Amino acid sequence: MTTLTKHPPAATYKAPQQSSRVRGLSKLRDLRIALLFIFPAMIGLVVFSLVPTIRGIYLSFTEYNILGEPKWIGIDNYTAIFADELFWNAMAVTLQYVVINIVFQIVIAIGLALLMHNVAKSTIIRAALLLPFLVANVIVALLWFWMLDYQIGIVNEVISWLGLPRIAFFGSEQWAIPTIAGVNVWRHMGYTALLVFAGLQAIPHHVYEVASLDGASRTRTFWSITMPLLRPVLALVLVVTVIGSFQVFDTVAVTTGGGPVNATRVIQMYIYQKAFGESDFGYASALSVILFVILALVAFIQMKFLKGNESDLD
Amino acid sequence: MSTQSLTTRKPVDWHRIGAWALIVLALVVTIFPFLWMLRTALSSNHSLASNTANLLPADFSLGAFKRVFGLQTTEEAIADGGSGGAIDFWLYLRNSILFATVTTACQVFFSALAAYAFARLRWPGRNKVFAVFLATLMIPGIFTALPNFLMIKNLGLLNTFAGLTLPFLFMSAFAIFFLRQFFMSMSREVEEAAMLDGAKSLRIFFQIVLPNAVAPMTTLALLTFIGQWNEYFWPLLVGNDESIRVLTLGLSIFKSQSPQGAPDWTGLMAATLVAAVPILILFLAFGKKVVNSIGFSGIK
Numbered sequence: 001m002t003t004l005t006k007h008p009p010a011a012t013y014k015a016p017q018q019s020s021r022v023r024g025l026s027k028l029r030d031l032r033i034a035l036l037f038i039f040p041a042m043i044g045l046v047v048f049s050l051v052p053t054i055r056g057i058y059l060s061f062t063e064y065n066i067l068g069e070p071k072w073i074g075i076d077n078y079t080a081i082f083a084d085e086l087f088w089n090a091m092a093v094t095l096q097y098v099v100i101n102i103v104f105q106i107v108i109a110i111g112l113a114l115l116m117h118n119v120a121k122s123t124i125i126r127a128a129l130l131l132p133f134l135v136a137n138v139i140v141a142l143l144w145f146w147m148l149d150y151q152i153g154i155v156n157e158v159i160s161w162l163g164l165p166r167i168a169f170f171g172s173e174q175w176a177i178p179t180i181a182g183v184n185v186w187r188h189m190g191y192t193a194l195l196v197f198a199g200l201q202a203i204p205h206h207v208y209e210v211a212s213l214d215g216a217s218r219t220r221t222f223w224s225i226t227m228p229l230l231r232p233v234l235a236l237v238l239v240v241t242v243i244g245s246f247q248v249f250d251t252v253a254v255t256t257g258g259g260p261v262n263a264t265r266v267i268q269m270y271i272y273q274k275a276f277g278e279s280d281f282g283y284a285s286a287l288s289v290i291l292f293v294i295l296a297l298v299a300f301i302q303m304k305f306l307k308g309n310e311s312d313l314d
Numbered sequence: 315m316s317t318q319s320l321t322t323r324k325p326v327d328w329h330r331i332g333a334w335a336l337i338v339l340a341l342v343v344t345i346f347p348f349l350w351m352l353r354t355a356l357s358s359n360h361s362l363a364s365n366t367a368n369l370l371p372a373d374f375s376l377g378a379f380k381r382v383f384g385l386q387t388t389e390e391a392i393a394d395g396g397s398g399g400a401i402d403f404w405l406y407l408r409n410s411i412l413f414a415t416v417t418t419a420c421q422v423f424f425s426a427l428a429a430y431a432f433a434r435l436r437w438p439g440r441n442k443v444f445a446v447f448l449a450t451l452m453i454p455g456i457f458t459a460l461p462n463f464l465m466i467k468n469l470g471l472l473n474t475f476a477g478l479t480l481p482f483l484f485m486s487a488f489a490i491f492f493l494r495q496f497f498m499s500m501s502r503e504v505e506e507a508a509m510l511d512g513a514k515s516l517r518i519f520f521q522i523v524l525p526n527a528v529a530p531m532t533t534l535a536l537l538t539f540i541g542q543w544n545e546y547f548w549p550l551l552v553g554n555d556e557s558i559r560v561l562t563l564g565l566s567i568f569k570s571q572s573p574q575g576a577p578d579w580t581g582l583m584a585a586t587l588v589a590a591v592p593i594l595i596l597f598l599a600f601g602k603k604v605v606n607s608i609g610f611s612g613i614k
Contacts, residue, residue, distance in 0.1 A: 031437040033515040038443070041428035044484025049450045052461035059461065066464070112340060119333040127601040129344055134593050134604075136544035138562040139586045142569060143347050146354065146579050154350060157366045190344065194608045218329075247454055250546045254566045268456050275460055276551070288457045295454055 060286035065279045077286035087287070089262050090270040093177060097266060098245040100181040105192055105241060106234070108185065112193035114226075117200040126197070129190030137187070137250035144183045145170060145255050170255050173263040180251050180264060192237060199233030200226070235306035239299050246295055267291055348590075355379065355584035362579055378584035401571070403588055405556070406564035411592070412475070413549075413560050414542040417482040422535045425489035426527065430519055432490065433497035434505070444494075451487045455547065463551045473555035482542065489534055496530040497523070533607040536600055540593060561589040 060077055062070035081087050116126055132140060147153050148169040156166045169179040203226065211221045227234075249268040252258065258265035258273065265273075267287070275284035349369070354362070358375035365372035380386045382403045431437070432444045462481050471477030500523070508518050524531075546562040553559060559567075568585055569577070597604065 030435045030515075034431040034435040034437040034440070036516075037427040037431035037435065037519075040424035041447070041485035041490065044424070044481075045447060045450065047465075048462055048481045048484070049453060049458060050446075052458040052465070053453060055461040055464075056457055066467075111336070115333055115337050115340075119330065120337045123602055123605055125337065125341065127597070127605045128341055130601075130605060130608075131348070131597065132344060134540050134597055135590050136546065136562050136593075138544070138546050138565050139590050142565060142582055142586050143351055145569075146583060147347060147350060149579075151576075152363045152366050152579075154366065186343070186347075189340075191608070194605065198608065243454070247456060249456075250562075253546075253550070254569065271456055271460075275463075281460060281464070285460055288454070288460060292454055292457050296452060299452065 056285050057289060059282055060289045062282045062285075064281040064285075066281055067279075070282065073282070077283050078290075080283070081286055081290065086262065086265070086270065090265050090267045093262070093264060094246060094248070094266045096177050097181050097248055098242060100178055101184050101245045101248075102238070102241055104181070104185045105188055106238065108189045109192035109196050109237075110230075110234075112189060113196035113200055114222075116193065116197045126190075126194060130194060131190065132187045133191035135187070138254050140183060140187045141251040141254040144179075144186070148179065171260060173260050176256055176260060176263045180248070180255065183251055184245070184248065188241070192241065195237050196230065196233060199230050202233075203229045231306060235302060238306070239302050242298055242302065243295050246291065246298075351583050351587055351590075354580055355587050357580050359576070359578060359580050363576075375580075378578075378580035379588075381578075381581045382585045382588060401564065401568050401585075402556070403561070403564065403585060406559055406561045407588065409558055410543060410561040410589075413478060413545075413558075414539050417479050417542045418535050418539045420479075420483040421486055421489060421538055422531060424483070425485050425534075426493050426524070426531060427519070428485060429490045429493035430497055430523060433494045434523075435515070444490075447485075447487050447490055451491075459547065459551060466552050472552050473558060475558050478549060478553045478558055478560075481548065486538070489538065492534055493527070493530060496527060500526060532600075533603055536596065536604055537607065540596070543593060565589055 059070060061072060061074060063073050063076075064070040112129065116129075148155050150156060150166055150168050150171060153169075155169075160166055167175055169175050207225055207229070208221065211225055216224070247268050248266050249272065252264050252266055252269050253272075256264045258269045268291070271284045271287045271291070274280045274287060353369065353371050355378050356371035356374055356376070357365075358373045358377055361373035377386065377390075381391050382401065384402050384404070428447075432440060432447075458481075466472060466477040466480065469477070471480070504522055504526075505518055508522055513521075544562065545560070546566070549560045549563045550566075553563065565582075565585055569582055
């Protein structure tokens with residue numbers, strides 16, 4: 001019977017320990033299951049994201065023409081890039097594209113979102129405006145390449161009926177980038193408007209009621225209430241569109257291929273040509289490291305400057 | 315609101331008229347190019363130049379579609395203003411359907427598994443691993459595309475279906491993020507009841523969690539499918555061979571085939587239409603879902 005007298009205190013003493021052990025066990029059991037669940041995603045992450053990232057950085061310090069082995073050359077690629085006029089041209093062209101694209105896209109999107117929010121509330125209208133976004137860049141590019149054709153494109157036909165001189169949209173150095181940016185604005189405006197629209201819907205109605213009781217005009221309400229409360233959404237939209245625009249490629253590849261001369265050789269086009277046209281993978285990798293750093297900086301500055309992760313609502 | 319609309323009734327509400335005018339303008343600018351695409355595809359090349367202004371096809375003809383699907387002889391094609399180059403859109407269509415379907419199915423499924431582990435299972439290091447996944451959203455596509463191309467090349471998988479699909483099969487950080495949000499908001503009760511009954515995690519996932527996640531997974535699959543259908547850069551790097559060439563790539567090659575003279579505009583527009591139609595069908599069927607999901611998912 002000694003065991004019986006011994007048992008209760010032991011049991012009460014052991015109880016919490018055991019339950020924490022059970023929890024620990026279940027956490028370990030969860031770990032086994034979790035490893036099973038994340039295993040495929042882990043392969044994707046490691047093999048197609050992390051390892052290539054490291055390899056890309058490594059290659060940027062080498063000379064590598066795909067046939068032999070990469071040869072370590074230190075920062076030679078980077079010093080060459082900073083002296084490379086085509087690189088600076090590519091940066092300037094890309095920046096021009098980004099600025100035109102962003103300004104028009106965001107302004108039009110805010111306008112459309114306000115219209116969707118206040119006037120045209122039907123889902124069908126929203127869906128129709130989203131349509132271009134769902135169609136491939138390549139298709140959109142070819143469609144506009146035809147509509148903007150110098151000889152018989154409908155847009156130039158209209159321009160000449162109006163008595164104005166025809167425009168070589170894709171064929172002239174001064175028009176090529178604005179044209180490609182315009183095509184992209186056409187494809188993305190409905191989508192960006194929907195993102196802003198979602199932000200507008202998150203602004204509580206009572207804020208507007210107070211403003212209208214105070215006798216604020218529409219313009220005043222827009223600048224003092226809507227825009228500040230929309231800031232987190234706009235910051236996020238801005239980051240995503242800027243990062244996306246820096247990587248413009250499809251439209252350029254299908255329409256101008258970088259020309260005329262160097263007018264539309266955007267940075268991703270330049271990387272592509274270096275890697276696959278000239279088999280200079282080291283140089284191309286260094287270019288893409290620079291692009292990566294620029295994008296990270298842009299995102300960081302934008303989020304910091306616009307305080308995108310804070311809301312004014314609470 | 316009602317009194318306001320009564321008082322503003324008498325004078326014409328110019329704001330409202332102006333607003334609707336802008337909406338109509340936006341709709342016209344959005345829709346017209348698609349109509350023009352159809353109009354051109356149904357025209358014949360020789361009449362395009364002389365008949366530029368009519369909304370109806372210039373000299374109605376199905377020749378462009380025949381050319382795109384390889385139903386015209388080379389002589390007929392050249393006579394109709396085509397390049398005469400061999401182009402087989404049936405094959406590209408099949409390749410695009412295969413590529414988009416396989417990558418979407420695998421990516422959504424594997425991402426759902428991972429998302430569940432991040433949302434519901436408790437294991438050490440969970441949040442750190444999730445942060446690493448999220449961080450990959452920041453890496454520009456071109457940056458990993460070059461080393462990935464080299465790896466696919468070294469594995470001897472250039473111009474194979476495996477090489478074309480591999481980088482997309484296992485996960486997308488966006489998909490994991492999207493589904494994790496949903497799993498975290500799901501009620502725990504059913505899962506816990508099943509767990510008390512002694513059901514294993516795998517069974518719970520397949521019999522209880524997945525059936526409840528059909529709606530968000532459909533939305534996600536739709537968005538992924540559209541993205542994959544439109545993918546151009548990766549197929550351009552690894553999928554040039556005709557046997558696995560997808561539509562986007564086929565289109566750009568079709569365009570570059572046109573000789574120095576006048577491009578085969580009607581053929582080109584017929585081809586773009588063929589490439590766009592599956593998306594348009596999906597959109598007619600699920601448009602509302604897509605539109606509303608963009609509000610929900612925030613940013614893709």
